[in-house]
Amino acid sequence: MFSEFNIQEFLSAFIVLFAIIDIIGSVPIIINLQQRDRSVNALKASVLSFVLMLVFFLAGDLLLKLFHVDINSFALAGGIIIFAIALEMILDIEIFKNNGPIKEATLVPLVFPLLAGPGAFTTLLSLKAEFASINILLGLTANMIWVYIVLKITHKIQRILGESGIFIIRKFFGVILLAISVKLITSNISILIG
Numbered sequence: 001m002f003s004e005f006n007i008q009e010f011l012s013a014f015i016v017l018f019a020i021i022d023i024i025g026s027v028p029i030i031i032n033l034q035q036r037d038r039s040v041n042a043l044k045a046s047v048l049s050f051v052l053m054l055v056f057f058l059a060g061d062l063l064l065k066l067f068h069v070d071i072n073s074f075a076l077a078g079g080i081i082i083f084a085i086a087l088e089m090i091l092d093i094e095i096f097k098n099n100g101p102i103k104e105a106t107l108v109p110l111v112f113p114l115l116a117g118p119g120a121f122t123t124l125l126s127l128k129a130e131f132a133s134i135n136i137l138l139g140l141t142a143n144m145i146w147v148y149i150v151l152k153i154t155h156k157i158q159r160i161l162g163e164s165g166i167f168i169i170r171k172f173f174g175v176i177l178l179a180i181s182v183k184l185i186t187s188n189i190s191i192l193i194g
Contacts, residue, residue: 004132013127013139016180019173020085020123021143023150026114027166030154033110041106042151048107049115050144056116057124057136064125071129072188078126079184082177085119089174115147126184 030040064074084095127136150157161169 002134004134005138006132006135009131009135010138013131013136014142015176016123016127017120017139017143018146019177019180020082020119021115021147022089022170022173023115023147024157024161024166025089025170025173026110027150027154027157027161028163029114030110030151031158034154039106040110040151040154042148045106045110045115045151046144046148048111049147050140052111052116053120053124053140054137056121057128057133057140060121060125060128071125072191074122075126075129075184076188076192078122079181079188081119081122082126082184083181086174086177086181089170089177129188130184 033040061071064071087093088095124136124140127139158166
């Protein structure tokens, strides 16, 4: 498995997951939760998110087979979802709504759907069609370490970046996600049609 390690694939997987998880873009949401006395446990959120994404990464193929869906079709669908998420980030619109019944902030909305949500699940399986598993898993692990650090120092990040800094970072990664989604859509359409 480690023989398939590729630094370029690792960095690409890390950047894609970094953009889709968008923990920096979630800082204002996290601060808002904390201001409403909804505590956020950084370690619990990071570990639960990692476990959920790892299980989906490992068992996602079985789920696809159960529903008779191939990885390229799922990657194409993932590309469309990533496209919608990128539009949310760039245009400041809300496409995906969270109207869940649970009020505890660490699990909902932080772990699901902000960190380990449909976008992250789709991205993991979409990446699986492009990269070796070891590179994706290392990219995911590095992201979860980053998520933990950010959750621990949320208030400091807000002070350093300010609202405009967070806004700019969100827009920048929105454009990156848009480009990634176009690549996923075009490459998988050509495989499915060809």
